[in-house]
Amino acid sequence: xxxxxxxxxxxxxxxxxxxxxxxxxxxxxxxxxxxxxxxxxxxxxxxxxxxxxxxxxxxxxxxxxxxxxxxxxxxxxxxxxxxxxxxxxxxxxxxxxxxxxxxxxxxxxxxxxxxxxxxxxxxxxxxxxxxxxxxxxxxxxxxxxxxxxxxxxxxxxxxxxxxxxxxxxxxxxxxxxxxxxxxxxxxxxxxxxxxxxxxxxxxxxxxxxxxxxxxxxxxxxxxxxxxxxxxxxxxxxxxxxxxxxxxxxxxxxxxxxxxxxxxxxxxxxxxxxxxxxxxxxxxxxxxxxxxxxxxxxxxxxxxxxxxxxxxxxxxxxxxxxxxxxxxxxxxxxxxxxxxxxxxxxxxxxxx
Numbered sequence: 001x002x003x004x005x006x007x008x009x010x011x012x013x014x015x016x017x018x019x020x021x022x023x024x025x026x027x028x029x030x031x032x033x034x035x036x037x038x039x040x041x042x043x044x045x046x047x048x049x050x051x052x053x054x055x056x057x058x059x060x061x062x063x064x065x066x067x068x069x070x071x072x073x074x075x076x077x078x079x080x081x082x083x084x085x086x087x088x089x090x091x092x093x094x095x096x097x098x099x100x101x102x103x104x105x106x107x108x109x110x111x112x113x114x115x116x117x118x119x120x121x122x123x124x125x126x127x128x129x130x131x132x133x134x135x136x137x138x139x140x141x142x143x144x145x146x147x148x149x150x151x152x153x154x155x156x157x158x159x160x161x162x163x164x165x166x167x168x169x170x171x172x173x174x175x176x177x178x179x180x181x182x183x184x185x186x187x188x189x190x191x192x193x194x195x196x197x198x199x200x201x202x203x204x205x206x207x208x209x210x211x212x213x214x215x216x217x218x219x220x221x222x223x224x225x226x227x228x229x230x231x232x233x234x235x236x237x238x239x240x241x242x243x244x245x246x247x248x249x250x251x252x253x254x255x256x257x258x259x260x261x262x263x264x265x266x267x268x269x270x271x272x273x274x275x276x277x278x279x280x281x282x283x284x285x286x287x288x289x290x291x292x293x294x295x296x297x298x299x300x301x302x303x304x305x306x307x308x309x310x311x312x313x314x315x316x317x318x319x320x321x322x323x324x325x326x327x328x329x330x331x332x333x334x335x336x337x338x339x340x341x342x343x344x345x346x347x348x349x350x351x
Contacts, residue, residue, distance in 0.1 A: 087132035090126060201343065295338065
């Protein structure tokens with residue numbers, strides 16, 4: 001049985017590699033978050049037009065459902081979705097790899113901090129929300145939930161895709177609930193504000209004043225694990241938006257009023273996506289990430305005491321330890337991560 005399984009898997013990848021690049025790109029576009037969000041909205045608009053009562057019922061369900069605060073769906077099919085072949089194809093597309101630097105005990109929870117945010121945090125979703133790069137095999141017994149902004153779980157249908165892969169909202173109550181169960185969480189510490197700094201060949205981390213994740217770890221006694229992604233900022237391009245520019249002021253205003261922002265980004269592809277396959281248009285602009293190497297480094301855990309009401313001084317102490325570990329990871333890993341010819345090593349800046 002094992003031989004048959006390996007043979008069929010080998011045959012599948014041989015056939016996949018024989019597909020024209022255009023067809024591969026269209027298949028991969030189906031799991032691009034940007035494309036998924038647009039398709040989800042189009043389906044929802046169709047639902048409103050043809051079945052308005054059903055659309056109203058689903059809208060009510062979005063606001064009633066508390067699955068985001070519980071870390072996503074909890075049925076057995078979640079593991080099946082995380083192991084789908086398409087995720088391995090996405091991982092091979094970049095290519096992406098998960099670099100383990102230390103063992104993680106399966107009998108305790110962890111607070112993973114992911115850096116940088118990038119445009120869409122694809123590295124967090126791919127490496128920890130799925131098994132594309134072997135997280136389950138490298139860290140057996142560690143059950144991790146990738147948490148995101150509450151606004152993501154107001155998006156029709158797209159929210160179900162996130163929940164199906166164990167995603168959840170990043171509120172304090174959600175974090176403490178999951179950690180109390182012995183499950184781990186991943187927080188993209190820089191948040192939406194850091195996405196505005198996501199430019200190729202840079203690594204600007206919005207973290208100096210971000211201490212909530214340390215406080216959550218102390219209240220739960222969960223070890224802190226820094227995660228650094230080399231390549232996250234390279235998979236999309238973004239319009240220049242220096243601080244003080246009109247574009248940046250607009251983006252900051254949207255963030256201030258709505259809690260999320262809109263980076264002016266682009267990737268590979270054209271619209272509609274089928275045009276390149278028909279020989280029409282080009283792959284110059286679109287919502288599919290560029291094919292750039294991505295190496296995600298998982299650092300050593302930082303043990304913290306279990307303190308229900310940590311003082312500001314204690315939070316500052318472990319926040320400083322975390323920053324030190326993050327900087328050491330960068331120095332130790334920056335030369336060993338693959339880059340394209342002529343591509344500079346991104347300089348680490350903490351703001």
